[in-house]
Amino acid sequence: MKKSVFFGALTAATLTAGLAGAATLDDVKSRGELICGVNTGLVGFAAPDANGNWSGFDVAVCQAVAAAVLGDPSKVKYVPTSGQTRFTALGSGEVDLLARNTTWTFSRDTDLKLQFTATNYYDGQGFMVRKDSGVTSAKELDGASICIQTGTTTELNLADYFKANNMSYQPITVDSNAEGEQQFLAGACDAYTTDASGLAATRAAFANPADYVILPEIISKEPLAPAVRQGDDQWTDIVRWTVFALIGAEEYGVTSANIDELAKGTDNPEVNRLLGTEGDLGAMIGLDKDWAVKAIKANGNYGEIFAATIGEQTPIGLARGLNAQWTQGGLMYAPPFR
């Protein structure tokens, strides 16, 4: 008994040591390429075009990190991961960074030994129904059949919500968003539920978007954050502060248009520290002085990325909402660069 516990502990210790000992930064630098786990395809967040070039909101994080570390946003190898394989891919070292609209939860952070870096999108679960059903609130969905993707936190949220409100529902499980849309359009379920960002994109792509309504209730908190493996604090810091650099840049008015000008030095010491003209923040995380400049240049600051990939000018048309800067009434808040 004692012996087996000892050997078990030893194996676990070796595994963790093996993973922790390998500095991801050195691996990435020697490889000359960042391996980024992304979604197998989610409108606006990660999608390859007809030529196989990836783009999207999550992809922009990969590119910013690659730019900060390697100086070139194109040096990313994208590994598409499914809902089931994403955590193992990260845990086994197949990917350096998981930027795949993944919800930050307690058990994922602790039990799965992930390290969530910084929330880059605050999402929440909503419902869509047919307009002619007359339903105007999620509270009226008692007894409804609901299309829901398996293996996601949305499934659990749905159960929680209906239990808390003492209502019953009939789940119609689907495997992917495309299948869910098809079932919902075909009338197999009364309501379709997924993250509000996904609902907006789905509705926008319908033949008759006006025939469907998204209910006002948001029943869950879905803070989406890029994740890395536990045990490599330097790498965690690099990813976390790259995301913060993008968010902070928007707050301080640093954009891809004016960054070359600002990088020569400004009157604002905070901007100077961020862009590396004052102090040496880069060296503290093992990067160059101008790491943040390169990261911001990749796709612009947080606001520019949002506008280009999922914002109101795009077909997906998401409003900033919770994802506005804290100065604009949102939750985007980068800690000071000091």
Add this chain to the structure above:
Amino acid sequence: MSDTQAHSVAYVRDTMLPQQPAPAGQSGAVQWLRENLFSGWLNTLLTLLGVALIYTLVMHFLPWFLHGVWDANSIKECRTIITDRYGEGATGACWAVIRERWHQFIFGFYPPELYWRPILTFLLLFVAVGPLLFTWVPRVLAWFTPVYPFLAVWLLWGGSGWTPIMIFAGFVLGAAILLLLSPRLGSIMAFSIGAFVAILYFLFVVGLLIGGLQAILPWGLESVDSAKFGGFLLAITLGVGGIMMSLPLGIVLALGRQSDMPLVKGFSVVFIEFIRGVPLITLLFVASLLLNYFLPPGTNFDIILRVMILVTFFAAAYIAEVIRGGLAALPRGQYEAADALGLDYWKAQRLIILPQALKISIPGIVSTFIGMFKDTTLVVFVGLFDPLKGIPDFIRADFNWKGIYWEPFIFVGAIFFILNFAMSRYSMSLERRLQRDNH
């Protein structure tokens, strides 16, 4: 006398009536209908129900097919065109997605300027397997068959030109040792030595040799990463690779299971039963995720190779059992006759037992192949872009095509059907060709 005769019979026919066609109800289409479709009240009822069902289905789906749009750049455009042409509320297929993205269904993310490489590989496949499959193909081409796998891998993945040559040389080395030593030491001993030398060569010599030769005389093709493979290129690579490797492995396992040697028999039984007892999807997860935990960190063991190995194991276990059925169907006299002729084990298997057993097993083997080829679409669960789900899902991730659903399924299903139907037809013709009616 003759008069009596003539008058004793009232009427004698002296000419035959011309032949009449059968009555209208007993010939042609009407007869066929009566015999096959309306032969009783139950069949009549079933026929009418069937016709009604087909009519409903056709009426339901035909407009959708007929309203198909090929020339558009997004699903929105498709919808506008269909509404313009056929009025409000009309539905139609948006085949434009196939027109714009067909190359991704076929090649995945393979660089377009290098498409000639997979195409050439595919064409050469027929040259390589031609001598094995058809009698009219010149026998001379058979020398190309063993070379093909190395050439194919090099063409698809690229890299140094020395790699396939030197790896091929390793196999030649092993085979040469086997041929030289087997008359003196016996086949098992010679095989062990040959395999041992070949493994040593692959572990220690081949890397240095390739590196050295590449430094002296560099030549090769631009390398293409496994992540760029997708669509039918991936499915056919996995399928053909799996089929080529699983048949020999399956034969060896089937013979191993029949063997008198406890170790060989035990290993074969455990291997076959374990692999058959585990779902393919589990094996794929093992290939893609679990192996990484055991390999030293930083090892880059190609994902397609890993999946191909596991798919091969899976198919081999099934083929082994199919062939075991063929072996069991052979009369005992065939084995005894082989012994009586003084043939050793391998010669008996090669000349007498296997040709007959494999002939019996053809339908089962081809079924396994077809099943395996279709199963290659399961690789979507380990993050590879299979043509059925992986490719359509990421095409839908482009907002222009979000909402496309049936068209990719129909397109991919049609291609799968063509390939599998061809395989099935070939196997039937092979059965006819090998028909001997000797039992």
